[in-house]
Amino acid sequence: MDLGDLDLELQDEDKRDIYNFLTGYDKKGNRLINNTLADPDQLVRMAWMNIKGPEMFAQLSSYYKQKISEVAKNNYNRGYEDAKGGRSYNQAKAKSVVRKRKA
Numbered sequence: 001m002d003l004g005d006l007d008l009e010l011q012d013e014d015k016r017d018i019y020n021f022l023t024g025y026d027k028k029g030n031r032l033i034n035n036t037l038a039d040p041d042q043l044v045r046m047a048w049m050n051i052k053g054p055e056m057f058a059q060l061s062s063y064y065k066q067k068i069s070e071v072a073k074n075n076y077n078r079g080y081e082d083a084k085g086g087r088s089y090n091q092a093k094a095k096s097v098v099r100k101r102k103a
Helices: 012-023 032-038 040-084
Strands: none
Touching (some): 032 040
């Protein structure tokens, strides 16, 4: 699936979810896709994603690539300046690291 500059391969679970959305029924016996088509807000969202989705994903991807590049360059320059000054860089001070809590 092509989303902007991303080329994604759907996992089997995603394929099943899409198939079920297109062919499945809710508890009242209505087709799930028909419920979406009958709801103006969902219909507009679906149309917008179809028309603008690839562009949006491309812009998001570009934005985050730029931000990651800026952080990497900043960290490199900071480490370089620390090394020139004889200081060692303490990774515990890095603010770009996010750690998942242990359960």
